[in-house]
Amino acid sequence: MATYNLNINGKSAQVDVDPATPLLWVLRDHLKLVGTKYGCGIAQCGACTVHIGDGAVRSCQIPVSSVGEQPITTIEGLSENGDHPVQQAWMEVDVYQCGYCQAGQIMQASALLKNNPNPSDEEIEATMSGNICRCGTYTRIRKAIRLAAEKSQNS
Amino acid sequence: MTLIRTKIGRRSFIKSSALAGGGLMLGFSWLAACKTEAEAEAILQMPDEWFEINGFLKIGDNGVVTIMSPNPEIGQNVKTSMPMIVAEELDVDWNNVIVEQAPLNTEVFTRQLAGGSQSIRQGWQSLRMAGATARQMLIGAAAQAWGVPAEVITTNAGQLKHEGSGKTAGYGEMAAAAVNVEVPEEVKLKEVSEFKIIGTSRKNVDGPKIVTGQPLYGLDYHEEGMLIAMIEHPPAFGMKLKSFDGEAVKAMPGIKDVFSMEVYPDDYTKIWSDATVFDELVVVVGTSTWEVMNAKKALKAQWEPFGEYKDAYEGREQVVPAGLENTTEHYNKLETMGAKLAKVVRKDGDPEAAFKNAAKVLERTYTCPYLAHNTMEPMNFFAHVTDNDAKLVGPIQTPEFMEKSVSQRLGLPLEKIDIQMTRQGGGFGRRLYGHFLVEAAVISKKMNAPVKLVYTREDDMSYGVYRPTYVATYKAAFDENNNLTAFHVRAGGIPESPIYENRFPAGAIDNYLAESWEVGSNISTGAFRAPRSNFIAGAEQAFLDEVAEEMGKDPIDMRLEWLGKAANNPVGEKNDYDASRYAGVLKLVKEKSNWSGDQSGQHRGVSAYYCHNSYVAQVLDMSMQSGKPVIDKVTCAIDCGIVVNPDAAVNMAEGGIVDGIGHAMYSEMTFKEGEPQQSNFDRYRLIRHNEAPKAIDVHFVENEIDPTGLGEPPFPPIMGAVANALYRATGQRHYHQPFMGERALKG
Incomplete structure (x- = not known):
């Protein structure tokens, strides 16, 4: 067991856990931030995607001991009022079916747009292909990302 | 005009203060996310009193309506579309509607099941009737208040109106009186051409919660003092537990107990939705998911092949053959067994003669493999079992059936089993088979504590109820x-x-x-x-x-x-x-x-x-x-x-x-x-x-x-x-x- 001071969604949080505990389970079990989902545990599905700094990472593969003071953003902290352009686009397109993978999809998409505000369809496909949607909402995800890109550029 | 005999029983009169039900915030966040704050506040002033008109809906004294969505939500969007049907016949503004997941209640709702693409088809009449009956009772209340015949009162978007006198009232004003109106024996249903909500696109009522990561799914469910449990199942079909040693694992950090569990004892009669061949499992219980996962990996269990046996199912016995099966053998069987075993199930004309006399015959063979359902949310369920009752919360497509299984397994009467439905991270048929509810219940009973049973992805995929x-x-x-x-x-x-x-x-x-x-x-x-x-x-x-x-x-x-x-x-x-x-x-x-x-x-x-x-x-x-x-x-x-x-x-x-x-x-x-x-x-x-x-x-x-x-x-x-x-x-x-x-x- 060891104590870690994490910087999550702009707030500091202290946890006392085994250093090998993946960030995913620290978020879900210890901090009750359950928006980040468990899907596979081996970085194959993307349901657990969060941001460390500006980059999207699979939180199931990040031991809590390796995070340090880097800022972590989860779906709960992506925006204050649920109005990030990607969240708005997701609601406007009504992307989801079961919805379980969508937090990961949104975190992946918002990191993409942060680093590449106007991605091509090929770039969207390449970036999003690590996130599985079992319900098959891929065409809507693509549409929502395009819409979010437009929203960001017009705002 | 459609007239329908109502089948809804006497309504109960429930007065409850605003925000008493946990589900109320759901509607609030949805509306808040869609409207400016001022608009949301104007609409969402929570009522001081709710009046339950029937099991499907209650109306607040300010006209806000809560509609219960009876069926499990697995991504097919019934949580939005079923209440839309009630709202249509009730004749209210959809923006004034709050949706709540209904509890399992087989007396009020019929067929609380997600399967066979039947939720809307089989719910169609009862959902319409629930709305139309309530509307008729509101009209009845207004008729009494205004001293005019019910027939001359019209409704529109949650407003009652008497054309002759110009009197109007919101549903909220008449809700208290409507509760005491006799439930009508016949109600008029709208013509399709009169629909204002059905046939128009309405956003998923859970959308704002999904995009902000609010707790919605079984895996997100938490109660104070809740333990985490995982199971170890036979590594292969055709095997059963021989022995295991839990001592070393029990000493690992965060681990509370390791034991074997008879999920379905020999004297248990299975129903179709129990469908499992893993009747005995090893269980690891601890305080956090990661610790239990690690302990499960360290667990040493021995397994052995079982011999052919007969599994008791309601009304039948199922022969479970022995053997460790291989995909290559499966395909061999698919190629060869048809010629030996096939039985005629339909015959028209004289196909034998036609084939015999054919100038040409085209013959083609198609196959497909087993498939795992792979819902993105792995199997899981929360259970808290005491000597007197059992509370279960989580994702299940067949709550009505699994309530019976849990009742039989625990020896508790049906009315002591409370199953609550969460939103489900996919179903695809896998969650028709709820052995994991029984497992969670048995574990909770043994631990004498609230427990959430969680399958790892590996458990979920390798303990399948597969597509044949x-x-x-x-x-x-x-x-x-x-x-x-x-x-x-x-x-x-x-x-x-x-x-x-x-x-x-x-x-x-x-x-x-x-x-x-x-x-x-x-x-x-x-x-x-x-x-x-x-x-x-x-x-x-x-x-x-x-x-x-x-x-x-x-x-x-x-x-x-x-x-x-x-x-x-x-x-x-x-x-x-x-x-x-x-x-x-x-x-x-x-x-x-x-x-x-x-x-x-x-x-x-x-x-x-x-x-x-x-x-x-x-x-x-x-x-x-x-x-x-x-x-x-x-x-x-x-x-x-x-x-x-x-x-x-x-x-x-x-x-x-x-x-x-x-x-x-x-x-x-x-x-x-x-x-x-x-x-x-x-x-x-x-x-x-x-x-x-x-x-x-x-x-x-x-x-x-x-x-x-x-x-x-x-x-x-x-x-x-x-x-x-x-x-x-x-x-x-x-x-x-x-x-x-x-x-x-x-x-």
């Missing part, structure tokens, strides 16, 4: 002029046959023969989105493509010709489908896909199927890019009667299409010595973003027929469209799913 493996051999006989003279299908599977002998093309062919067979296995199988149809549709539609080619006919025109015969001069008495509606979707897809026009660079496959009371036709456009098939577009036509929530219905169809393409092309579960060879997404291929169609174009046949199924029907036929497009793109026919798999590529 199937085979179908089709034969068509032709005379010397290339006219079709007979049709024969022989289909079978392990452990069930995929045949639907009374579906098209039965009814369209004079000499028709259908045969069916099945052979047992100890691998647990069950319903997977559109059971049986999910294979036989693709096989049949690929075969029809070859028949059309053989006859030199356009594949759509040939189907329409056959359907014309089935409509005007049907063969046999028992044909399950309506040939004109079937033809309707083919005509619509022909028009919308510009079938007859120039599609240079595109290789097109068509397919159509009827299942779950609905009709779907699809045209799939494929191109070859760098030697790989790319799906550029799918055009889809659907006849499912009245469409309640059009954009959500389009979403459902898009999902079914993507799902069907994925499973036809990439997915399979294989076994070696009984052991599942895929246990996570590194080895089990699911369709990904870059493999999905670039565009999907969905059209609905417009009619006023009561709604039929939609969750499943778009899924089966697309597999045939993929096969037929692949042939045009590559010159090769594909007979074995997954089409991009090893077996298919070997031919």
Whole structure:
């Protein structure tokens, strides 16, 4: 067991856990931030995607001991009022079916747009292909990302 | 005008203060996210009192309406569309509606089940009646208050009005009095032309919670003092627990207990939704998920093969054969057992003579593998069992059935079992089988504590209730002029046959023969989105493509010709489908896909199927890019009667299409010595973003027929469209799913 001071969604949080505990389970079990989902545990599905700094990472593969003071953003902290352009686009397109993978999809998409505000369809496909949607909402995800890109550029 | 006898019992009078129910915040956050804050506040002033008019709805004194969504939500969007139907007949403004997931209550609600694409179809009348009855009672209250006959009072968007006197009142003002109005014996339902909510697109009521990561799913559920439990199941089908040593594991950090559990003791009588062959498991319980996961990995358990036994199910005994099965043996059986075991299930005319006299016979065999459901949210359930009662919370498609199982297993009366439904991270049929509720309950009882049972992805995939493996051999006989003279299908599977002998093309062919067979296995199988149809549709539609080619006919025109015969001069008495509606979707897809026009660079496959009371036709456009098939577009036509929530219905169809393409092309579960060879997404291929169609174009046949199924029907036929497009793109026919798999590529 060891104590870690994490910087999550702009707030500091202290946890006392085994250093090998993946960030995913620290978020879900210890901090009750359950928006980040468990899907596979081996970085194959993307349901657990969060941001460390500006980059999207699979939180199931990040031991809590390796995070340090880097800022972590989860779906709960992506925006204050649920109005990030990607969240708005997701609601406007009504992307989801079961919805379980969508937090990961949104975190992946918002990191993409942060680093590449106007991605091509090929770039969207390449970036999003690590996130599985079992319900098959891929065409809507693509549409929502395009819409979010437009929203960001017009705002 | 439709008059219907009401079946809703006497309403109960419930006065509860605002925010007493935990679900109220749900509606608040939804509206808050959609409107400016001022607007939201104006609308969402929570009422001081709620008046429950019937089990489906309650009305606040300020006119806000809460509608209960009775059925499990697995992504089919019934949580939005079922309340829309109530709201329509109640005649309220949808923006004033809060939706809550109903509790399991079989006295108020019928068929609280997610399966068979039947939620809307079978809920249609009762949902409409619930709204219409409440509306009638509000009118009754106004009639008494104003001293005028009920017949002259009209409603609109939650407002009552008497034209003659100009009197008006909101529903909230009359709600208290409405509770005391006699429940009407007859109510008027709206004409389809009067619908204001049904047929208009409404956003998913859980959308704002989904995009902000609020707790919604079973895996998100938490109670104070809750422990985490995981199970270790036999590594292979055909094996059972021999022994285990839990001492070392028990000493690991955060671990509370390690024990073996008889989930289903010998004297337990299973029901269909228990469906499991792993009756004894090892359990690890601890305080956090990661610690329990680690302990589970360190657990040393010994397993041994079991001998054949009989499993007691309600009304029957199921023989569970011994043995450690292999996929290669399964395919050998699929190839050879049909000739020995097949039984005739339908015969029209004299197919034997027609085949004997044929100038030419076309024969093709199709197969498909086992599939795992792979819901993105793995199996899990919360249970808190005490000596007197049991509370269970989580994702389950069959709460009504599993309540019985938990009751029997714990020896508690049904009314002491409280099952609460969360939103579910996918279902696809897997959560029809709720052995994990029984497991969670037994663990909680043993621990005397609230427990959440969590399956790892590996558990979820390797402890499946899989889609069976199937085979179908089709034969068509032709005379010397290339006219079709007979049709024969022989289909079978392990452990069930995929045949639907009374579906098209039965009814369209004079000499028709259908045969069916099945052979047992100890691998647990069950319903997977559109059971049986999910294979036989693709096989049949690929075969029809070859028949059309053989006859030199356009594949759509040939189907329409056959359907014309089935409509005007049907063969046999028992044909399950309506040939004109079937033809309707083919005509619509022909028009919308510009079938007859120039599609240079595109290789097109068509397919159509009827299942779950609905009709779907699809045209799939494929191109070859760098030697790989790319799906550029799918055009889809659907006849499912009245469409309640059009954009959500389009979403459902898009999902079914993507799902069907994925499973036809990439997915399979294989076994070696009984052991599942895929246990996570590194080895089990699911369709990904870059493999999905670039565009999907969905059209609905417009009619006023009561709604039929939609969750499943778009899924089966697309597999045939993929096969037929692949042939045009590559010159090769594909007979074995997954089409991009090893077996298919070997031919």
